[in-house]
Amino acid sequence: MDVKDCNGNILAEGDSVTLIKDLKVKGANVTLKRGTVVKSIHLTDDPEEIEGKVEKVKGLVLKTCFVKKA
Template sequence: MKGSSLTLKRGTLVKNIRLTNSAGEIEGRAGGSTMVLKTEFLKKA
């Protein structure tokens, strides 16, 4: 991930998902920290 020391790999589970003001981003908890993720790289499981 850009701007973070944490590397998320394919298949990483994201919990506590919340919507943000931007339609293309969500906020979620992955790898022990809260981060903003772009929806174009996510897949609903």
């Protein structure tokens, strides 16, 4: 089960990814801007979702269609 970013690149545990569009974070009243780097991602059981940490938000779950490998 490969986890792929928006360009089809395979993502691995600990990779860094970049957001390709502005995303509103539910429950945190924060908007993450396009180009924000999410470091040391964690793969989940769902191949379309990854977990990561950004400066203000911990335990952030992102859809892989909104990220590209950094």
